[in-house]
Amino acid sequence: MSTLKVDVHHVTRVEGHGNIVVDVENGELTQCDLQIVETPRFFEAILRGRAYDEASHITSRICGICAVGHATASLRATEQALGVTPSLQTTLLRKLNFHGEILDSHVLHIYMLVAPDYLGLGSVIPLAKSAPDLVLRALRMKQLAGDLCATLCGRHTHPISMTVGGFTQFPKPADLRALRERLVASRADCDATIQLLQGLEFPAFERDTEYVALHRDDEYCFIDGSIASSDGGIRPLADYREVTNETIVPHSSAKHARHQRESYLVGALARFNINYDRLHPRAQAAAEALGLRPKTINPYLNAAAQAVEVVHCTEDAILLIDQLLEHGIRHEEPAAPTRMSGEGVGAADVPRGTLFHHYKIEDGTIVGANCIIPTGQNLANIELDMRALVPGILDRTQQEITLALEMLVRAYDPCISCSTHMLDVKFV
Amino acid sequence: MKPKVAFFEFTSCEGCQLTVLDTLQRHPELLEVIEIVQFREAMTERSDDYQIAFIEGSCTRPSDEEKIREIRTQAQIVIAVGACAHLGGINAIRNRMPLDDVREYVYGDKKDWFETYPARPLSAVIKVDAVIPGCPIDRDEFAMAVTHLLQGRMPAIPDYPLCIECKLTENVCMFLRGQTCLGPITRAGCDAICPSCGQGCEGCRGLVPSPNLGSIKEALRERGMTEEQIDARLSLFLTYQTMQMDGVTPA
Numbered sequence: 001m002s003t004l005k006v007d008v009h010h011v012t013r014v015e016g017h018g019n020i021v022v023d024v025e026n027g028e029l030t031q032c033d034l035q036i037v038e039t040p041r042f043f044e045a046i047l048r049g050r051a052y053d054e055a056s057h058i059t060s061r062i063c064g065i066c067a068v069g070h071a072t073a074s075l076r077a078t079e080q081a082l083g084v085t086p087s088l089q090t091t092l093l094r095k096l097n098f099h100g101e102i103l104d105s106h107v108l109h110i111y112m113l114v115a116p117d118y119l120g121l122g123s124v125i126p127l128a129k130s131a132p133d134l135v136l137r138a139l140r141m142k143q144l145a146g147d148l149c150a151t152l153c154g155r156h157t158h159p160i161s162m163t164v165g166g167f168t169q170f171p172k173p174a175d176l177r178a179l180r181e182r183l184v185a186s187r188a189d190c191d192a193t194i195q196l197l198q199g200l201e202f203p204a205f206e207r208d209t210e211y212v213a214l215h216r217d218d219e220y221c222f223i224d225g226s227i228a229s230s231d232g233g234i235r236p237l238a239d240y241r242e243v244t245n246e247t248i249v250p251h252s253s254a255k256h257a258r259h260q261r262e263s264y265l266v267g268a269l270a271r272f273n274i275n276y277d278r279l280h281p282r283a284q285a286a287a288e289a290l291g292l293r294p295k296t297i298n299p300y301l302n303a304a305a306q307a308v309e310v311v312h313c314t315e316d317a318i319l320l321i322d323q324l325l326e327h328g329i330r331h332e333e334p335a336a337p338t339r340m341s342g343e344g345v346g347a348a349d350v351p352r353g354t355l356f357h358h359y360k361i362e363d364g365t366i367v368g369a370n371c372i373i374p375t376g377q378n379l380a381n382i383e384l385d386m387r388a389l390v391p392g393i394l395d396r397t398q399q400e401i402t403l404a405l406e407m408l409v410r411a412y413d414p415c416i417s418c419s420t421h422m423l424d425v426k427f428v
Numbered sequence: 429m430k431p432k433v434a435f436f437e438f439t440s441c442e443g444c445q446l447t448v449l450d451t452l453q454r455h456p457e458l459l460e461v462i463e464i465v466q467f468r469e470a471m472t473e474r475s476d477d478y479q480i481a482f483i484e485g486s487c488t489r490p491s492d493e494e495k496i497r498e499i500r501t502q503a504q505i506v507i508a509v510g511a512c513a514h515l516g517g518i519n520a521i522r523n524r525m526p527l528d529d530v531r532e533y534v535y536g537d538k539k540d541w542f543e544t545y546p547a548r549p550l551s552a553v554i555k556v557d558a559v560i561p562g563c564p565i566d567r568d569e570f571a572m573a574v575t576h577l578l579q580g581r582m583p584a585i586p587d588y589p590l591c592i593e594c595k596l597t598e599n600v601c602m603f604l605r606g607q608t609c610l611g612p613i614t615r616a617g618c619d620a621i622c623p624s625c626g627q628g629c630e631g632c633r634g635l636v637p638s639p640n641l642g643s644i645k646e647a648l649r650e651r652g653m654t655e656e657q658i659d660a661r662l663s664l665f666l667t668y669q670t671m672q673m674d675g676v677t678p679a
Contacts, residue, residue: 010468016442039439039488040542045530046521050660057630058664061518064443064564112449112470123471125464128456139453146450154625157443157564161625168626248538 002027004394006402010037011409018414020405022390032387034379034409036252047369052078052337052361053164059357059371060158063415065108067158068101068149069350070357070371072223077357078164080344082337089324089332090166093152096320097162098222098348099313100148104156105351106268106306107145109413110193111138114303117407118200134196137189141310144182148317151175165334173329180321183314187282190311194286197307202300203404207388209381210261211270211295212243214349220271220278220312222349228274230295231260237345240356244372254373256380263380266353267412268305269296283312299385300411306351340364352415353377375414382412431577434466434478436499438485438492439519439547443564444510445469445484451567458574480505480577482560486512486519486547493553500554507573507583508550511563511632516668518563519547523667523678546678549668558583563632563665566618586616589636590629594620602628608651610661613639632665641670 006022017038023031043062047055056074060067072094079086086094111134112124121127128135146156151171154160161169214221215228227235227243235243246255258264272279272287276294279287287293287308292301343360353374360368385408393401435445449470452458465475481503487496500506511517522530523546531539550556560566560573560583573583586593590611594601597620602609609628611620615636622629641662648658662670671677 039492040531040534040544041439041488041519042522042530042534042544045525045533046518048533051657054660054664058518058521061441061443061563064441064446067441067443108446108449116472122473123467125459125471128459142450142453154621154627155564157441157446160622160627163627169624248535248541250541253542 002394004390004398004401006398006405008402008406011406016415018409020386020402020409022386022401022405024390024394027394029387029390032383032390033251034382034386036254036379038253040253044369044371047359047366050366052082052359052364052366055359055366055369056162056164057158062371062373064157065105065415066101066350066352066355068097068153068156068162069348069355071153071159071162072098073346073348073350073355073357075162075164076224076346076348077344077359078346078361080346081342081359081361082164082344083339083342084165084335084337086165086335087332089327089330090335092320092324092327093167093171094162094223096317096324097149097152097159099317099320100145100152101156102222102313102351103310103317104142104145104149105413106310107138107141107193109351110197110303110306110310111135113410113413114407115196115200117403117410137192141186141189141193144179144186147182148179151179163334165336166332167334170329170331173325176321176325176329180318183318183321186314190286190314193307193310194289197290197304202298202304203407204298205300205385205389205392205408206297207299207385208297209384210259210264211273212259212264212266212354212377213271213274214347214354215274216278218278220275220280220316224347227347227354229259229264230270230273233260237347237356240345240347240358240372244356244377246372246376252379254376254379257372257377258380263384264377265299265381266349266374266377267302268309268351269299269302270353271349272296272305272308279308280312280315282315283308286311299408302411302413306413343368350374352413373415375412378412378414382409382414430461430463431480432465432475432478433462433480433482434476434499434503435464435468436466436481436483436485437469438483438496438513439488440485440510440512440517442469442484444512444562447564447567448482448509448570451570454567455571458571461578462574476502478503480507482507482509483513483550484509486516486549487553488519488545488547489543490545491543496550496553505557505577505582506550506554508556508559509570510565511561511634511665513550514559514561515634515665516547516549517632517665520667521663523547523671524663547668548678552677559585561585561615561633562618566621569617587637588616590614590616590618590620590623590633592616593618594623597624599623603647603651606651608648608653608661610644612647613641613644630664631662635666635669641673
């Protein structure tokens with residue numbers, strides 16, 4: 001096909017509003033954009049003038065899917081700014097809660113958003129009749145993840161009891177034991193998820209890029225840590241701007257990012273590539289079963305990396321519950337600020353990648369805020385993938401090319417309404 | 429015949445639609461009695477032939493008004509889903525600030541590239557037949573709303589304050605715990621989930637009919653809150669409603 005026009009208005013089965021626009025004339029690719037047409041949401045601007053303890057409640061509303069991730073990064077930014085040191089119990093509860101969100105989001109993405117493409121369907125709904133076991137499994141896994149978050153923070157969207165310095169409610173040991181039992185039982189569902197992915201035929205498209213994720217030496221990192229790149233180098237969180245280098249482009253209300261190359265990738269595949277060694281052995285075995293090893297450079301395999309993380313988070317959640325039960329759950333007052341003015345960066349590797357919140361606080365009031373969202377960091381990389389993909393598949397029908405592009409965008413699990421309010425504020 | 433139902437979203441986090449998906453997962457029997465013909469976040473198939481429209485999100489740019497009116501023209505029943513659609517929600521916080529300053533803070537000298545205007549609830553653009561309040565909506569309340577619609581009546585929501593549910597839940601009053609809460613002026617229906625989790629109500633379900641704002645402000649002052657802090661609390665979800673009560677509606 002020497003002339004091709006693809007114009008997918010509002011890509012389906014993604015969070016938020018994006019259009020794919022591709023134009024090929026006489027065999028030459030003249031346009032290849034992922035347009036972000038979501039309305040601007042201005043979260044950083046509305047945080048100014050707010051009390052420090054309102055920030056996590058406001059910013060969790062950036063995203064219905066990664067609400068716990070936003071709350072976590074927000075609390076860490078505030079705690080860094082005000083010199084708050086959370087207790088070991090708080091740290092363990094936050095990690096456990098975070099696993100609930102990763103499980104919920106990844107299961108949603110794998111089963112409801114990605115799998116229908118590979119099974120030739122427009123949504124998961126027909127599967128309820130044709131493959132009820134698959135749908136029931138997805139629902140069971142999602143329900144467990146949701147119940148885990150509800151036990152720890154009231155509800156997944158939007159968390160209630162997460163607060164600066166700690167929590168305002170605590171799980172009962174019996175609740176944790178019940179969750180542990182269900183997590184152990186969920187191993188069979190994890191295995192079945194890996195089997196499902198083994199049976200899917202992922203497009204054989206590869207493009208090497210830079211992968212960026214949070215990193216710690218002692219664990220597969222989701223909260224805090226440093227910023228690591230597959231191209232080398234580890235930077236402290238405070239230097240995040242040297243990694244994200246945001247720019248504004250006209251066709252996207254979300255900003256683009258670049259680090260050491262033209263673009264970089266964040267998310268499950270980046271975490272897998274960078275932190276593979278710190279995965280739970282069962283998760284490494286799952287990766288082995290999927291033929292996945294670092295570094296994997298096929299972006300469609302992000303869903304496979306997510307499945308590996310589902311195994312990891314299930315296992316690590318069991319370990320965290322054991323630790324919490326061993327310590328005994330105490331009703332702690334949240335750790336108090338040691339100062340009321342300061343500046344801090346908080347980071348979390350949320351389901352879709354590395355998320356930064358950066359606040360400046362004066363006398364307990366937020367005076368400057370910056371949030372850098374994973375999907376924004378991925379946009380430039382998605383476009384470069386699209387550019388690399390299209391010339392190699394021009395011999396296919398328009399319908400096939402469009403589907404391949406939609407599947408590519410979906411593979412990144414974009415969270416568009418999140419990403420449309422990033423900025424690069426100079427704090428004065 | 430099953431009613432044809434469509435879901436739409438404007439400026440929002442899509443958390444309410446995720447709650448809808450969650451509700452449908454927990455109550456798959458709902459899928460037996462309604463036919464979903466459009467739900468962009470969950471399915472590729474779409475049809476514009478529908479009778480009931482559930483809309484999440486605020487209207488925050490002039491160009492969205494036309495789309496919202498189109499939905500109104502097509503649908504026999506339009507339901508506002510969640511605080512953004514019902515109240516303007518978190519989006520309306522910026523209505524208290526100079527819009528140009530807000531735009532410049534986020535997009536700098538590119539601020540005119542992206543269209544926006546003060547956030548407003550759906551009811552400021554079209555007639556809305558019913559609302560499902562909350563940030564996010566409550567699962568059971570959504571299921572109940574669908575049940576009511578199938579029975580041929582509009583979804584009913586409580587017209588009494590949250591304090592009544594909070595008492596029934598046997599929570600100790602947040603004020604007695606030395607904290608603050610907007611329960612006395614906020615519409616019930618969430619089973620007082622925030623006080624049950626140790627947090628004061630933030631008013632996400634909107635004001636109860638005839639709220640006594642003077643009295644709640646007095647109670648918050650007695651708890652040591654400054655006027656600025658009180659304004660901030662009342663503007664988390666209630667900016668549009670309180671500005672409207674003061675006779676201010678955005679252009």
